[in-house]
Amino acid sequence: MKKFTIGLKISLISALSILLCAFSDPESLEQYVEYLQKSLTEHYDFSQESNQIKRYELNITNNGFCRYKRYFNNGKTEYFAFNLAKFKDMDYYGNTSSGKLYLRTKGDDVIVQTYKDKGGDVDSMATQVIIPLKNIEAEDLNQIRDHLERILKLPQTP
Template identity: 75%
Template structure:
């Protein structure tokens, strides 16, 4: 049983590293370049996905969820450009906004939307497979 726990931890780290690399490699900043000046996208080896966007007007949006809460993913677009929807089981995505004209907001959501480019269906299937394995070792 103890060996199994260590092998899963290694798998989680490997899966997180793969997901981080894939999302950064395929991130499409051109879809948001008129509004967003900077972004941070991290998949941590302790099982979190975090996405932060810094807007030109000073507003900041932060999204985060535990990978164990992953339910499914959808991709809308073409191989050259589209949007990845990472969906959770229920409203498991933390959403925070700062410096917004409407005020700072803390809420929950059921997905994170990440703009991607140059990604094939096979890459998306591998991402989904690894996210699913995190939930069902």
């Protein structure tokens, strides 16, 4: 009878664990990307560059890429892109009302392309992307860092 009771307890615990796991919401790349896109777009500070930049595009894609494109008033275009899996660290220089976020990668992992520049089109690599931000609190920056670090811990697809 004791073996039956122990077997029953093990079965019930296993069934309960499976049931709880079935209704849990596993964290995914899409959730992290959505938060990063919303946060960076909400705090982007166009006024820091408005005298030089006509418009910009800042996208965090569902396949884990950060893409930042700036269109200058003189026709020049700069494009920066890196895989979030290559994220190393970030720094913020400024205060809560205005500053610059430096997203650093493990190596020369940032693709930099320049179009319609006086020196011609240039393709190169860099170690960071600099994004102007405004109205951002320390907690917001901590959340951005946390989401970037969690993306690193997700299983990577080849």
